[in-house]
Amino acid sequence: MDIGSFLINAILLVFLAATAIAVARLQNLFAGAMLFGIYSLLSAGVFVVLDAVDVAFTEAAVGAGIATILMLSTIALTGIKHESIPIRPLRSLLLVAVVGAALIYGTFDMPRFGDAEAPAHQHVALRYLQQSGDEIGIPNVVTSVLASYRGYDTLGEVAVIFTAGIGVLCLLGGSRRRRTDPADKS
Amino acid sequence: MRHHLVLRVIAKLLIPLILLFALYVQFHGDFGPGGGFQAGVIFGSAFILYGLIFGANTARRVATPEVVRVLAACGVLLYAGVGVVAILRGGNYLQYRVLAATATGGEHLGIFLIEFGVGLTVAMIMIGLFYCFTGYRPSDHNNGTHPHDA
Known part of the structure; x- marks a missing residue:
């Protein structure tokens, strides 16, 4: 992998992670809906990097376009702030860590990215x-x-x-x- | 929205281009990225932009909810109908190659028609969803009182 595509991948992934964390931390639903749109646009960028232009096209049109509008329409019907509910951060963190570890463990059996011998190809x-x-x-x-x-x-x-x-x-x-x-x- | 002059002028410029781009995506899907799903969403978003700028009720006069619902069903019917026509012409369900004189000609025709059906349904469902969300009043379903007011 040359330095250019590494940079593009790294920037896209960092922005994806930053947007996801920002969405989770925001109390304002309007800003959250806009960030969801940005997240979809970044995902579309990732799909373009992976040469899946058709998927990227759909993600940009549906995820960044229509889904954002529908979320904003829903906010207009309900309210712009969400009620804060008591959460147990430690239990949530444990659950996320366990599920995340299981998912990463599952990827060990997958063929390498771009492997021509992969069953899908x-x-x-x-x-x-x-x-x-x-x-x-x-x-x-x-x-x-x-x-x-x-x-x-x-x-x-x-x-x-x-x-x-x-x-x-x-x-x-x-x-x-x-x-x-x-x-x-x- | 009456005073948003810049928005109104830009929207009037953009909406025809978005519609044209939707048609390009629809009918150029055989050769480049695109197809009925993407084209339908883009076509629908042009209508939704129109509704956002000029008011949902103005948009409802352009495409009434009844027309939207009927056309959404027509898209699925067109897709399923292509399959039935293939049976009537002696092939299997959705076997496009029997639709025309040559096999590839039949495939072209079949894909063209079913992609059009997909685009029609997706566009109309998107517009219908927008109508739903903009026309919904919670009081209509609670005898005039908002659930949180009671």
């Missing part, structure tokens, strides 16, 4: 990369996999988004008719 990925150009005829392999090879999954994802959206519409009553109708029993 040996299974169907090879076929997608080598033959999707002839089979699908589309330069972007991500789109080929997402829309064609994994068409069922993507249909399921769209159905999930639709169902979740309809659920929120039902819960919050998105219909103007329902709000202006006093005879409505619900």
